Amino acid sequence: MALVTGGSSGIGRAVVADLLAHDHEVVVLDRRAPDDGADALGGATLVLGDVTSPDDNRRAVETAVERHGALHLLVANAGIHDGGARLADRSAEDLAALTRRVLDVDVVGYVLAAKAASEALTASHGAMVFTLSDASFHVSPEMGAGIAYAAAKHAALGVVRHLAGDLAPHVRVNAVAPGGILTDLREADGTGVFAEDPDGIREATRDLNPLRVVLTPEQIAPLYRFLASDAACGMTGEILRPDGGLSVR
Numbered sequence: 001m002a003l004v005t006g007g008s009s010g011i012g013r014a015v016v017a018d019l020l021a022h023d024h025e026v027v028v029l030d031r032r033a034p035d036d037g038a039d040a041l042g043g044a045t046l047v048l049g050d051v052t053s054p055d056d057n058r059r060a061v062e063t064a065v066e067r068h069g070a071l072h073l074l075v076a077n078a079g080i081h082d083g084g085a086r087l088a089d090r091s092a093e094d095l096a097a098l099t100r101r102v103l104d105v106d107v108v109g110y111v112l113a114a115k116a117a118s119e120a121l122t123a124s125h126g127a128m129v130f131t132l133s134d135a136s137f138h139v140s141p142e143m144g145a146g147i148a149y150a151a152a153k154h155a156a157l158g159v160v161r162h163l164a165g166d167l168a169p170h171v172r173v174n175a176v177a178p179g180g181i182l183t184d185l186r187e188a189d190g191t192g193v194f195a196e197d198p199d200g201i202r203e204a205t206r207d208l209n210p211l212r213v214v215l216t217p218e219q220i221a222p223l224y225r226f227l228a229s230d231a232a233c234g235m236t237g238e239i240l241r242p243d244g245g246l247s248v249r
Contacts, residue, residue, distance in 0.1 A: 001025045001068040002228070003060055005051050005113050006078025007044065008034045010183030011131060014217035015075055015224045016044050022225060025068045029060035029113075030078065051078045051109030057116035064120070071120035073228045076113040077131040079106045081185050085146035099148040106152035110159050114173075122170040127228045130160050134179030134243045144201070157239070164237030172236040174227040178220050179243025180205030209244025 002019050006012040007028030019026050026044040029051065034040045047063050049056030064071045082102050085095065110130060121128065135145035136153040145153070157175070164173040182202060206212045220242045226232055227240065241247065 001027075001064055001071050002073040002075060003027045003029065003064050003071060003113075003117060004044075004075040004077060005029045005057075005060075005109070006131075007075075008032055008041070008046070010185055011178065011181065011217045011220065012075070012077040013041070014221040015077065016041060018218075018221035018225055019073075020044060024073075024225075027060055027064040027067070029056065051113060052104050054112050054116070057112045061116045061120055070124045071117060072124050072126040074113060074117040074121060074126070074128045075131075075224055076110045076128065078109055078113075079131065079152075079185070082146040082148035084144050085148055087147065095147070099151065102148040102152045103155065106149070107155045107159065110156055114159070114163055118167060118171065122167070125170055127172045127174070127232075128163065128167075129224045129227045130156060130173070130175040132156055132160070132175045132177035132239060134177060134241070134246055136177050136239075137241075138179075138246055144204075160239070161237050168236055172227075172232070174232065174235055174237065175239045176220060176223050176227070177239050177241045177243065178215065179241070179246055180209065181215050181217060181220065183217055205244075209246055210248055211244040213244045215242055215244075 002024050004012050004016050004026060007016045008030040016026050016028060020042050027047060028041060028044050029047045029049055031050055033046060038046045047060045080102055082098055085098055133153040135150045136157040139150045160173055160175045167173055202214050205214050223240050
C-alpha cells in the first residue's frame with residue numbers, strides 16, 4: 001500500500017502508474033484531479049488536499065490505512081517551481097513571497113507528509129522515497145532553477161538525510177533526484193514551467209549532461225519502486241540521480 005503526494009501529474013503520476021502495474025494499492029494526495037479526470041489514475045484512490053496542510057496529510061494516511069489495513073510506502077513528490085527567479089528579476093517583496101511559497105510546498109510539505117506517515121510506516125517497517133532534483137546538487141542559471149527552487153531542493157536533501165537517521169532502523173528513507181525531465185511541473189503562480197518552450201528546454205538539457213539524454217517520467221518511475229523493494233533493503237539516506245551524468249562534469 002503506497003501513498004503518493006502530487007500523484008495527479010508529472011513524475012508522481014508516472015510513479016502511480018508503475019506501482020499499480022506491479023500490484024500495489026495506491027492513494028494519491030493532490031490539490032487537483034488529473035486534467036483528464038480522476039479515472040485516469042487507473043484505480044488509485046484520490047484524496048483532494050494540500051500538502052502544506054497537516055490535516056490533509058493525516059487524512060490521506062488515514063484513508064490508506066482504513067482502506068487497505070496498512071501503509072508500506074510514502075512517495076513524497078508534490079512540488080512547485082520558481083520559474084528560474086533571480087535576484088535582479090524580482091523586487092524584495094516578490095522574492096520573499098515566492099521563496100516562502102516554494103519552501104512551504106517543497107520542504108514543509110515533505111516534512112508534513114513524513115510526519116503523517118511515520119507511525120504507520122514504522123508499524124509496517126516501510127519506506128519513504130522523496131523526489132529531489134539536480135538542483136539539490138548543481139546550481140547554475142542555464143539549468144533553470146531559480147534561487148527559491150535551489151534553496152528548497154537543497155533543504156529537501158537535508159530532510160531526507162535527517163529522516164534516514166531519525167527513523168532507522170524501522171523505516172528506510174531514500175530519494176530520486178532527476179535532472180532535465182520535462183513534465184507539467186507548475187510555478188508558484190500556477191503556470192507551467194515548461195509550457196512556453198519545451199523544445200528549447202529539451203535541447204538545453206541535452207547539451208548540459210554528458211549522456212545527452214532527456215528522460216521521461218515513465219523512465220525514472222521504476223526507481224521509486226526499487227527503493228521501496230527488498231532489493232534495496234540495505235539502503236537508507238541514498239539518492240539515485242538519473243540526471244545524465246551531471247556529477248562527472
